[in-house]
Amino acid sequence: MKHTLAILVENKPGVLTRVAGLFSRRGFNIESLAVGVTENADTSRITIVVSGDDHVLEQVEKQLNKLIDVIRVSDIPPDESVSRELALIKVGVDSTTRAEVMQIVDVFRAKIVDVGIKSLVIEVTGDEGKINAMEQLLRHFGIKEMVRTGKIAMNRGAKVVQVEKR
């Protein structure tokens, strides 16, 4: 079972190493990872997708909380949250296939961000399923290069993951 964790950490050098190192030495598997600064410049947010049962998840959360630089760990439930990944996909095209690719881009509400004579660079944002579906379709035309970000996620509604004020 996959879980998405939002981890608020001190925005300091070396913190990602501490988090990633903990996963490897405790034998937890990182499926996806995304890091960025939050609304506060001194806090970063790491979104990690980890697979494992409830026991594993409990240990991951507790071990993460032991790191001094980890401020908060929050499990983001999939059905009460929105999640996004972004991919850039370079597809080989010629005059016969260009239009068809552009149609797919339209259907997926993706964007063409670079046009070359023999290629297009497509930017697609969405949940994992949407990006996988788009990738499948574009394979027929020949994907020359693809880069994907890790997943980021946020609770729906008023619920927020933030540093507790004490």
Add this chain to the structure above:
Amino acid sequence: MTKQKMPGARAVIESLYCEDVEVLFGYPGGQVLPLYDELYDADIRHILVRHEQAAAHAADGFARATGKVGVCLATSGPGATNLVTGIATAYMDSVPIVAITGQVPRSLIGNDAFQEANITGITLPITKHNYLVQDTKDIPRIFKEAFYIARTGRPGPVLIDIPKDTQIEVIDFEYPEKIELRGYKPTYAGNEQQVKKAASLILKAEKPIFYVGGGIIFSNATEELRALAEGIMAPVTTTLMGMSAFPSAHSLSVGMLGMHGTRYANYAVQESDLIIAVGVRFDDRVTGKISAFAPNAKIIHIDIDPAEIGKNVRVDVPIVGDAKNVLKTLLKYVKLEQVKTDAWNKKIAAWKKEFPLTYKKDKLLRPQFVVEQISEICPDAIVVTEVGQNQMWAAQFFNFRNPRTFISSGGLGTMGYGFPAAMGAKVGKPESTVIDIAGDGSFQMNSQELATVVQNDIPVIVAILNNGFLGMVRQWQELFFNRRYSQTCLESSVDFVKLAEAYGALGLRATKKNDVKDVIEEAVKSGRPTVIDFVVEKEENVSPMVPAGAAINEILDLE
């Protein structure tokens, strides 16, 4: 405090003053020259070890004996990497130490400079936290945080890596009064509702047992433990780390449990209907086959580290908090007249009678006898051990009376730990007799520290149970590898009396039972660093024993 201008190295010394550090165990080198120059005039005792590993173990032994933070100091590169085993030892056993290392100047970091090692990277998995000083101004804050992190919550080692140029750069020194760590807020008070739940389980239990460990000692909760155990008349078993948390001779004590625990402790745990686990982590050496561990027991688990609760076993009542606080609260809720453990205690008493911890009492000099004699002659000594058979015999046969009198590398099982740790303990507790119960194998891993104890006049006693073998490994080879003693024989390697004398220490030897008392008394009386070579039975085994992977009541008696 008013601000004062000073170089980083001076700021380190001032920070140590602010933390009331009286003693450092260290070894100089190129990248800590400015620090050592400041130490030259500083009002801090520096003990010059002969190998940095010993500095870390000594700081650890100091911390375990006194409850204060131990501090060690080494240069960059090899100096720092030599600390690693000591830091890992402290980490596994939750010991508060601060390790200070020099680092190459900031401009050279990452260049593979001479004596450069990424020690913060290397110690990431074996420190509670670590720091690389990147801005000299941060030195006071980092020291304040490091000591705080080391001694609070579940204690542990913290490393501070200080580039040489930051030791020289001048800053305005001001030691912070407050600490702001958003991600570190240990829980000390146990949740009252959970404590009430625990109390009601305790009152219902007919076969309760306390299973306690190092957490009792670290939180100074021995009195609360005793009051509660006597209150509900429940037996107490301790882990290796928990030896000395409860008096060995107490009628409720069932000694150590687990692989080399007593039969009656293991039987009691297996048959109990309630385990009150305090400051323990259900280590594999304790539980044996985990699926067969205490099948009928409900478990109350009290620990300051939430990550330990539910890690290895399912827990019925988890309580996160400091052992002392939680036990105090628990005492409030346990009404003593309701206790019904008479039958249980009778059963345990019968087991004790039927399966006592013993050994063959003949004319031969057996290691258990030596431990018993030490216990009799020096009842209040601080016992430090090496690792292996010596460690188990010390735990089994010494009669512990006071907390912090058993110091041993439990989690990591570090050979070579005992002697330098004993040195640290003696520095911290100069009025106590400190005895390292050693094996001839382990002692040789740090015997160079004889020079340190002689130079600094630290009169520890090393009692070598010399069997000419790496005894514990030999025991396993005897039992599980058909007596094929592959590389475990050390026979006729060293004359330990001459070795001691070569360093200027006192060397004594006992080869017969009759000699034992005399040499121990002579060592104590001498007031000098002493090595006693007890030439003991070669193939004595630690008994009883639970084979690895078996349930803890599947216990064997060994010849």
